[in-house]
Amino acid sequence: MKMLDMEKLKRVKLMGLVVGAVLLLLIGYGVGASGKNTSSNPSSKENKTTTIKSEKTKELTQKQVKNFLVSYYTKKDLSENRNRYKEYMTDAMYNQEVSIEEEATNQAYKGYVVDFIFKDAEIYIDAKNKVAIAKVRYTNTLLAKKNNYEKAQKNVSNESTLRLTYAQQNNKLLVNKKESILLVSNAESNSDYPDYGTATTNNTTENADKTK
Incomplete structure (x- = not known):
């Protein structure tokens, strides 16, 4: 046991x-x-x-730039398109644009230079730096008397070249800087710039009504 x-x-x-x-x-x-x-x-x-x-x-695209240009260059009169181009700008850029439109030199032409219509644009994009250069063609109507179309010069052709610098805000790429520039041809010089030319800032202040 x-x-x-x-x-x-x-x-x-x-x-x-x-x-x-x-x-x-x-x-x-x-x-x-x-x-x-x-x-x-x-x-x-x-x-x-x-x-x-x-x-x-975000990646900057041709479509984004063109959408902004259409809203910016198509308007009945000065500042009429603010609500349309606002969504494509940063707050700082929008406030700056409004201030320019309110300047006396621009207000003086209000009602005389009207019916702006965007036609087309050649757009070049620097994707790395979020910069676009746009050569824009548009038309407008010139009036001899304010709001009087009797002797109006209609469909006057215009060209303008802009350098647009974009910044990301609220998860969107928006225009943060807008400059009028001149393009200088690189055909006769050795340059690292694209073949559309060297961009140089135009120091001449353009009248907003005549050129937009």
Whole structure:
């Protein structure tokens, strides 16, 4: 009887050792897996963050630039198109444009230079720097007397060249700077600029009604 009890005790001890070993293995595996997941999470989060950032970085397109030009150069009269071009500008650029339109030199022509219509544009884009150069063609009507079309010069052709610098605001690319420029041909010089010419700022202040 005593021998049987000893045998049972040995078996119980052996089973206990086996169960203990199994538990240790399971605990070790769990800790290892947890550590692996923890170490891999930062990488996953980093990849996710990088993806989100790349998705939010907008690319400047011909269509975006043309949409702005259409809204900017098509108007019945000075400032009539503010509500249309506003959505394409940063707040700072919009406020600056409104200030220019309110200048006395521009207000003097209000009602005399009217019916601006965008025709077409040659658009060149520097995607890296978010800059566009646009050579715009449009027409307008010149009146001898304010709001009087009796002796009007209709469909007068005009050209204007702009350099538009874009900035990202509220997850949109918007015009943040607008400059009137002259394009100087590179045909007779060695230049790193594209073959459409070198852009130089036009220091002559253009009358908003005559040139837009």
